[in-house]
Amino acid sequence: MKKVSAYAPASIGNVSLGFDVLGAALEPIDGTSLGDEVIVEQAGAFSLTVSGPFAHKLPADPDTNIVTRCYHYFCDALVKKGVEAPVVALTLNKNLPIGSGLGSSASSIVAAFHALNVYVDSVFDEDTLLTMMGALEGQISGSIHYDNVAPCYQGGMTLMTGAPSPVTVKLPVIEDWYWVACYSGISVSTSAARDILPKTVPVPTALTFGRQLGVFVHALHAGDATMAASVMQDVIAEPYRKSLLPGFDEARAYSMTNGALAFGISGSGPTVFAVCNDKQQAQQIAGWLDANYIQNDDGFSHVCRIPAQGAVAKS
Structure with missing residues (x-):
């Protein structure tokens, strides 16, 4: 019987300075699977089975x-292309917490889409x-x-173009x-985190946002890590969203005092991230966050790299 599984990694949306237009995939250096998996199998009738450590957080229906x-x-998209839709059984292994800011x-x-597309011999392009x-x-x-789905699917760090094609470009x-x-263990609704933001942005803030993003992209292409880190401040969302994150200011202060080059909110939070150029410092900061930022038993910390590859399917 035909069977395809696909794994899709966690991601950081916004990356502080790129609200809604910048994202990065995450891969723990210790080999932990930080992402969800969907399995597609041939079946006589459609079904969905959900398992994994955070399955109980999803609706029962x-x-x-x-x-x-x-x-x-x-399936609707397949029919519009004149392709017969398959009848399958799906399994979701839910390894990422809901409302975590990790692109759950x-x-x-x-x-799901990657596994289904591979199952039908890649009918749809990227x-x-x-x-x-x-x-x-x-x-x-x-x-x-697209600041979560793009890096999750494509890997690396992605910049959204706003065009139908290409939807994104990869950055160095x-x-x-x-x-x-x-991840602190609490849940922050993406829609609630968007509602807390002001509906308009002052011109000086917009100018700072544009300058930072432009300098950051230039610095990545130039390989200038110091310049890239220097502009990684969120002037759009963080001033408002940090009120939803208990202990955020203390976590930032500790991280920046102990070797972090930058510190910010991952997506809508409550996950936070610190950027370091030293593995030992990164592990020290992760340990402190474990002890001081995490709110309950669901929380965790990982030291990660940005993987070149995103979603991976196998049959």
């Missing part, structure tokens, strides 16, 4: 699960799949944005950097 919605959206919904969406992924992500967050990464990601 499989019809409301985003992976089920991905399947129906994918994006990981499920990317794994940009088409990304557009589909963005549409499903928008159903959850309330607006279409600073190979010496370690990324400490710490």
Whole structure:
């Protein structure tokens, strides 16, 4: 019987200075699987089974699960292309916490679409799949944005173009950097985190945002790690969203005092990230965040790199 599985990694949306237009995939250096997996198998009737450490956080009704919605959206797209939609059984291994700021919904969406596409011999190209992924992500967050689905699917650090094709471009990464990601254990709704933001941005703030993003992209291409780190401040969302994150200011202060080059909120939070160019410093910061930023038993920290490859499928 035909069977395909796909793994999609966690991701950092915004990366502080790139609100809704910049994202990066994450891969723990200790080999931990920090991402969701979807398995597609031939079946006589559609079904969805959910397992994994965070399965209990999802709605009990499989019809409301985003992976089920991905399947129906994918089948509708196949029919429009004149391709017969497959009847399959899906399994979601939910390894990422909900509302964590690690691209949890994006990981499920990317794994589902990637597995389904490979199952039907890659009917859809990358940009088409990304557009589909963005549409499903928008159903959850309330607006279409690619800063999680793009790096999750493509790997690396991605910049959104705003064009139908290519949807994204890949940016160089600073190979010496370690990324400490710490999930506090609480949940922050993406839509709630968007609602807390002001509806307009002052001109000086917009100018700072544009300057920082431009300098950052230039610095990555130039391989100038010092310049890249110097502009990694969030002037759009962090001043408002940090009120949703208990202990954020203390975590930032400790990290920046102990070797971090930059510190920020991953996506909508509550996960925070610190950028370091020294592995030992990164591990020290991760240990402190474990002891002081985590709120409950669901929390965790990982020292990560940005992987060149995103979602991976196998059959």
